Amino acid sequence: EAGVAQSPRYKIIEKRQSVAFWCNPISGHATLYWYQQILGQGPKLLIQFQNNGVVDDSQLPKDRFSAERLKGVDSTLKIQPAKLEDSAVYLCASSLGMVRDFGDTQYFGPGTRLTVL
């Protein structure tokens, strides 16, 4: 079974530029998550989709971050404009079940390392 795919793996941009990350979850997984991991910290959830609907985006800085999962499969996360403090690893994860499933396991992709100069 193929895992969660993410691209690009690395990205370097200047502040105030825009950037987009792509994620393809494990086939058949209903729920998709984007996390931000700043160096030295654990991952922090940014947004959670169930199929193509947003379940939780309470931690997403909506003035500059946006995400979509139009057909309920792959997803893109965009930052516009980027700030220095956005330098982090952006992780995508997916899980088979629905929001109500306590015992549902999330599987993570390798992440995209963003450096903002």
Added chain:
Amino acid sequence: DAKTTQPPSMDCAEGRAANLPCNHSTISGNEYVYWYRQIHSQGPQYIIHGLKNNETNEMASLIITEDRKSSTLILPHATLRDTAVYYCIVRVYGNKLVFGAGTILRVKS
């Protein structure tokens, strides 16, 4: 959200069992305990999870105390490749994983 407490770091000799503790004294009755690990420059990797009973899989064993206020992840025969940050997480409603700082496990030869 139920909070977990883990030691910041631990060392283990190669070939020995690694026992990683976690306190979760505010856990609710229907919340699972999950363990993930993150090897340098990789995404978090699922290890094991449990609700009340002890669990074992090909990677590790999870021992949960009867009152569910603490648990221990056991890697039976640690290898150098087990060096990683280990996260103990209490799974809240909505499938959210709230990561703490984790425990840095260093396996030494």
